Amino acid sequence: MGLPEPNVGVTMLVVDLARLLRRNFEAELSKVDTGLTAGEARTLFYVWRLPGQRQAVLADAMYVEPMTLVGYLDTLEKAGLIKRCTDPSDRRAKLVELTPKAQPLLENIGTALHAVRSRALENIPPDKRQVLEMLLQTMKDGLLEEVSKGKQK
């Protein structure tokens, strides 16, 4: 009596999983040094994936507020890993580019990501991995919908 339904436990499992994944990523990241925090590494990763984009576009892709991105970019810029170039077609906007110095860092981040991946998948039979990854992508899409819904206040 009064018990929330059984599936609730499964969802908390997912919430816990989220925590653990983040933690693992942070731990692996600190192992490969880089001197970056998780947020900064994530940002660098996104700049690598979307080079020469405006901060607003980047923030949108990362699902953080523009202001949050500013902080990460400030650090990365001070460390000489990215540069902000004024958009020739709009003097307010800045296009974010990687510097050559970022290359080795990206490789380290890649190593960390790889480690997390191996760990997460180590007990999953290889033939199921493909399925899992697709399902995860689908999950992400579902969750994104709601996040953006919330935004268009």
Next chain:
Amino acid sequence: MGLPEPNVGVTMLVVDLARLLRRNFEAELSKVDTGLTAGEARTLFYVWRLPGQRQAVLADAMYVEPMTLVGYLDTLEKAGLIKRCTDPSDRRAKLVELTPKAQPLLENIGTALHAVRSRALENIPPDKRQVLEMLLQTMKDGLLEEVSKGKQK
């Protein structure tokens, strides 16, 4: 050239997913009021699942440091949702119990969890959900191993 391997993207997807799940949980939680933060709600949930346990046991189950738990329990206790009773067999230890007042809150947390679950699974064909949940559990187990390995310094 210089590109980290392709799977790196998939792992970042999982890292992003972790972020989104947390965020969704927080958002849903604030919708159903409760006045609790995500960490506090998670704690209450665990007390419900492991009633009458010591704080150390609880912290262990939640994979947080005992000190982290103290903060959450302090808030919950002040709100009259749990109580700490001295363990009769060890005057240092405290056993954590729910109070009756916690019941409705737990139901709200259940609602929030349910919402996250629906959202996360909405685009997943029902016949795949079972598989997904099993895979997620397996993933969690893999990640936990490493976390605990790190702990036994």
Next chain:
DNA sequence: CCTAGTTCGTAAGGTAACCTTACTAAAAAA
């Protein structure tokens, strides 16, 4: 029994990932 080492919870203080609000400068619309 008594001393030495463990264990339980906790106070103090720190870091990192975010967010909101408020502002300036520039562009776009009216």
Next chain:
DNA sequence: TTTTTTAGTAAGGTTACCTTACGAACTAGG
């Protein structure tokens, strides 16, 4: 040309953690 929108940012807050340092109580070893 005035008004409105948009791009970035400074300032400051919240939450989820962690580490370090301790005192009080249990457990062993002699």
